[in-house]
Amino acid sequence: MADNAYLNALQQLARRELSESQLRQRLSRRGYPDDEIDTTVARLRQDGSLDDARVAGAIARTQLALKKRGHRRVRREIEAAGIAPALAERAVAEVYADVDAEALLAAAIDRRLGSRGLEEDRDVARLYRYLVGQGFDGDRAMAALKARRSRRA
Numbered sequence: 001m002a003d004n005a006y007l008n009a010l011q012q013l014a015r016r017e018l019s020e021s022q023l024r025q026r027l028s029r030r031g032y033p034d035d036e037i038d039t040t041v042a043r044l045r046q047d048g049s050l051d052d053a054r055v056a057g058a059i060a061r062t063q064l065a066l067k068k069r070g071h072r073r074v075r076r077e078i079e080a081a082g083i084a085p086a087l088a089e090r091a092v093a094e095v096y097a098d099v100d101a102e103a104l105l106a107a108a109i110d111r112r113l114g115s116r117g118l119e120e121d122r123d124v125a126r127l128y129r130y131l132v133g134q135g136f137d138g139d140r141a142m143a144a145l146k147a148r149r150s151r152r153a
Contacts, residue, residue, distance in 0.1 A: 118148060
């Protein structure tokens with residue numbers, strides 16, 4: 001029966017990178033007992049099929065490249081996948097090492113605003129909440145919004 005859990009896990013990992021925590025949850029939902037799950041996870045870790053550091057890096061790269069999110073949101077996403085905070089922090093640091101944080105923030109503002117301006121305080125507040133929710137630093141977001149508003153004035 002342990003081979004069934006192993007084969008099932010390999011099929012799931014072939015479709016998508018999963019963290020150890022995510023894989024354990026999926027196998028448990030399929031009714032495999034804990035001892036089989038432990039054996040399967042150990043075997044997958046040993047053969048390199050299961051690697052939380054690799055998954056953390058993949059999540060960070062995807063969130064940056066496709067969603068253009070800030071480092072804080074990406075770290076939360078990685079931790080939500082059941083990956084240890086230290087691994088999450090390391091993956092985010094590696095992926096964001098060569099990223100121009102100011103340019104990323106400016107691009108997020110441009111995408112959200114389009115051709116509209118920031119005439120009213122509520123527009124600034126709304127955009128600020130959005131940026132912080134996307135993982136950008138609050139102080140930097142506010143400074144960028146103030147600079148954008150003063151340029152348009």
